[in-house]
Amino acid sequence: MSKNILIIGATSAIARATARIYAQAGGNNLFLVARNKVQLDRNCADLQVRGAASVHTETLDLNQFEQHGPLIDKVFDVMGRVDIVLIAHGTLPDQNECAADVEKTLAELNTNAISIISLLTHLANRMEQQRFGTIAVISSVAGDRGRQSNYIYGAAKGMVSVFMQGLRNRLFKSGVNVLTIKPGFVDTPMTKEFDKGLLWVKPDAIARGIIKAINKRKGEVYLPGFWALIMFIIRSIPEMIFKRLSL
Amino acid sequence: MSNQLISGWGRYPVVDAEIAVPARFENIDLTALNSIARGMGRSYGDSALATQIISTQQLDNLIAFNGQSGELRCAGGTTLEEILKVFVPRGWFLSVTPGTKFVSVGGAIASDVHGKNHHKIGSFCDHVTSIELLIGSGEMVSCSPQQNSDLFRATCGGMGLTGIIVSATIKLLPIQSTTIRQQTLKAANLKEVFQLFEANRSATYSVAWIDCLASGNALGRSLLYLGEHDESGTLDMQSGHSKSIPFDMPTTLLNRFTIQAFNTLYYHKVCETVSQQQVHYEPYFYPLDSIHHWNRLYGRRGFLQYQFVLPKTAGLEGMTKILQRISASKKGSFLAVLKELGAQNKNLLSFPIEGYTLALDFKWEPDLLQLLNELDQIVLEYGGRIYLTKDARMSEATFKQSYPSWEQFMEIRHKYGATEHFNSLQSERLGL
Ligand SMILES: Cc1cc2nc3c(=O)[nH]c(=O)nc-3n(C[C@H](O)[C@H](O)[C@H](O)COP(=O)(O)OP(=O)(O)OC[C@H]3O[C@@H](n4cnc5c(N)ncnc54)[C@H](O)[C@@H]3O)c2cc1C
Ligand SMILES: NC(=O)c1ccc[n+]([C@@H]2O[C@H](COP(=O)([O-])OP(=O)(O)OC[C@H]3O[C@@H](n4cnc5c(N)ncnc54)[C@H](OP(=O)(O)O)[C@@H]3O)[C@@H](O)[C@H]2O)c1
Numbered sequence: 110m111s112k113n114i115l116i117i118g119a120t121s122a123i124a125r126a127t128a129r130i131y132a133q134a135g136g137n138n139l140f141l142v143a144r145n146k147v148q149l150d151r152n153c154a155d156l157q158v159r160g161a162a163s164v165h166t167e168t169l170d171l172n173q174f175e176q177h178g179p180l181i182d183k184v185f186d187v188m189g190r191v192d193i194v195l196i197a198h199g200t201l202p203d204q205n206e207c208a209a210d211v212e213k214t215l216a217e218l219n220t221n222a223i224s225i226i227s228l229l230t231h232l233a234n235r236m237e238q239q240r241f242g243t244i245a246v247i248s249s250v251a252g253d254r255g256r257q258s259n260y261i262y263g264a265a266k267g268m269v270s271v272f273m274q275g276l277r278n279r280l281f282k283s284g285v286n287v288l289t290i291k292p293g294f295v296d297t298p299m300t301k302e303f304d305k306g307l308l309w310v311k312p313d314a315i316a317r318g319i320i321k322a323i324n325k326r327k328g329e330v331y332l333p334g335f336w337a338l339i340m341f342i343i344r345s346i347p348e349m350i351f352k353r354l355s356l
Numbered sequence: 357m358s359n360q361l362i363s364g365w366g367r368y369p370v371v372d373a374e375i376a377v378p379a380r381f382e383n384i385d386l387t388a389l390n391s392i393a394r395g396m397g398r399s400y401g402d403s404a405l406a407t408q409i410i411s412t413q414q415l416d417n418l419i420a421f422n423g424q425s426g427e428l429r430c431a432g433g434t435t436l437e438e439i440l441k442v443f444v445p446r447g448w449f450l451s452v453t454p455g456t457k458f459v460s461v462g463g464a465i466a467s468d469v470h471g472k473n474h475h476k477i478g479s480f481c482d483h484v485t486s487i488e489l490l491i492g493s494g495e496m497v498s499c500s501p502q503q504n505s506d507l508f509r510a511t512c513g514g515m516g517l518t519g520i521i522v523s524a525t526i527k528l529l530p531i532q533s534t535t536i537r538q539q540t541l542k543a544a545n546l547k548e549v550f551q552l553f554e555a556n557r558s559a560t561y562s563v564a565w566i567d568c569l570a571s572g573n574a575l576g577r578s579l580l581y582l583g584e585h586d587e588s589g590t591l592d593m594q595s596g597h598s599k600s601i602p603f604d605m606p607t608t609l610l611n612r613f614t615i616q617a618f619n620t621l622y623y624h625k626v627c628e629t630v631s632q633q634q635v636h637y638e639p640y641f642y643p644l645d646s647i648h649h650w651n652r653l654y655g656r657r658g659f660l661q662y663q664f665v666l667p668k669t670a671g672l673e674g675m676t677k678i679l680q681r682i683s684a685s686k687k688g689s690f691l692a693v694l695k696e697l698g699a700q701n702k703n704l705l706s707f708p709i710e711g712y713t714l715a716l717d718f719k720w721e722p723d724l725l726q727l728l729n730e731l732d733q734i735v736l737e738y739g740g741r742i743y744l745t746k747d748a749r750m751s752e753a754t755f756k757q758s759y760p761s762w763e764q765f766m767e768i769r770h771k772y773g774a775t776e777h778f779n780s781l782q783s784e785r786l787g788l
Contacts, residue, residue, distance in 0.1 A: 133442060147382070151417050152417065158418040158421045158442070298414070301377060
């Protein structure tokens, strides 16, 4: 059955890989939001060639919170109903820069947490009225526990994850599924400076995991799955010990 | 950007390179670089190696498709695998495909790759209608057989030495099903297989596997595979799991006896002199793609693939001489593929000339280079040449003697500001 899919932060490597699978399945309608128009247009053409029934685009810097309301209104005007929402935008800040600069810290929290909560607030009300569909957001394993090497990013993702827990609880009775996606290490432009070892996966593997979790109406998913175990262990370490580790 | 040890598919040689993986081509700053483009790294030697490498892996978007003409415009990093995944279910196939689908469109153009149908429809670039190239000055230039045709003729088969292929338009081939009607013919020796190639010139696809270790009367003993796209059947993609070679194999596993045993078994697997099968295109075109990292079979030190072509006139005599030399060297080749090539095209450095081409793998050994130098001499003597995309060691003199258009190529490189910006270990070795 044909689906209407909204993807916010559509130029992200993970979002792009996910959109491709939905396009290739044939018959789906996509609405893409991102800030880089050239790249957005490129993605739009790509998805059309791959078999999407229709692709709409909207160029927006997602830190313009006042535009979120009009954006979501436009999405529902154009598509009528929305079956799946995927929110994927984000940045990976330099922790040392953040530690030295309050402005930078607040800006990163805006991009990685506040903008998402703003979007979700508008979306949740529409989805609650609609009484079906899935809201999926890419959070991160980094949000499960704060570590000295990236606790601003971690704090933002943690905020998103907790917000999503509450939203899941609220929207359950309306039949709307709320999915928190927690990827581990993914080889994307965001992580291009990192040396890649065994734990790293390609965006396509994450994309397949996201779609599977959406289809199964899961509430939370670690991708790849083994991160559930790693994070269980990390969360279980007593704070007395954890605070001494160089993580 | 990160530094990393990297090699071609043959895993020889290895270089420490700085690799940029731009997410969009606007991010490529060429002015500061002396680098080479790299697609999927399926060239065997050093043509995609340099100390600064620009990977096209993320430049893989499809741009437009014309369902009437079958023309697909896509970014240079798009893989043939991806094209098949999207278009086979809609009834389109690649006009020309090499023996692996894990190559990029940019790489296929830069090597002007050939398939099992070269004798019928030429090479990959004969089905390319236009190219967008990022040249040394940072400008984008379009080229085609009609527009900036000098640049087109140098870029097709030009081993990345004219610029970065940002996008290209290629013509796909309509198919009715994913089934290939395969016919297998047994040839007792080289003479017989040449005769079979001649007699089956009208077949769409043809390729032979030679047992290089057979000698005497059986020299050149082979199986010839002919193929036609079937009109009936479905457009289903093959499902099935791929295997992977997880680590370098101890090289002692691959020796003269194991290879001889393998080749003998392989040859006798087919009993009748002529047999028919219906097979999916996957095993027909890409028999090795289901085993990831099969290059690890040759161990840590890697291997070299030697592929040459001899003109028709030299045919039987030259090929016999080379096979005898290989057979006498007792250096095994796991894969030896013989193919008839059709007429040469206008691209300056494209490999195919009308004749027969043979490709063999050799495990890396200290005395291997000497054997290959000897083979080079026989190839030159008969007016043949060596395939650049497989090469890691031929000399500048051998190259310049066998690719007479190299000077014209250099002029075009200069004209479009490529000389200071695009260089590989191979181009430096060959004096390009
Ligand atoms: C199992 C196997 C079977 C094969 N069978 C065949 C066959 O049947 N016929 C045949 O002809 N070849 C065959 N090949 C060789 C292969 O098709 C070529 O080497 C091809 O060029 C590899 O493409 P790539 O994307 O991996 O390119 P790479 O190996 O990454 O690069 C190869 C060359 O292309 C250039 N290049 C790559 N991308 C670009 C770009 N965007 N712009 C400009 N230059 C670029 C590089 O600079 C380099 O010179 C085979 C290889 C393997 C491993
Ligand atoms: N890669 C990993 O290892 C990993 C691990 C766990 C979680 N994640 C999460 O996965 C999600 C996708 O990231 P990715 O790995 O696919 O990286 P990516 O390709 O770099 O994607 C991030 C995207 O966010 C967009 N973006 C950032 N700020 C924006 C803003 N203000 N307005 C609009 N768009 C903005 C970027 O747009 P531009 O292209 O215009 O800059 C970019 O397309 C992110 O939420 C990330 O935190 C990633």
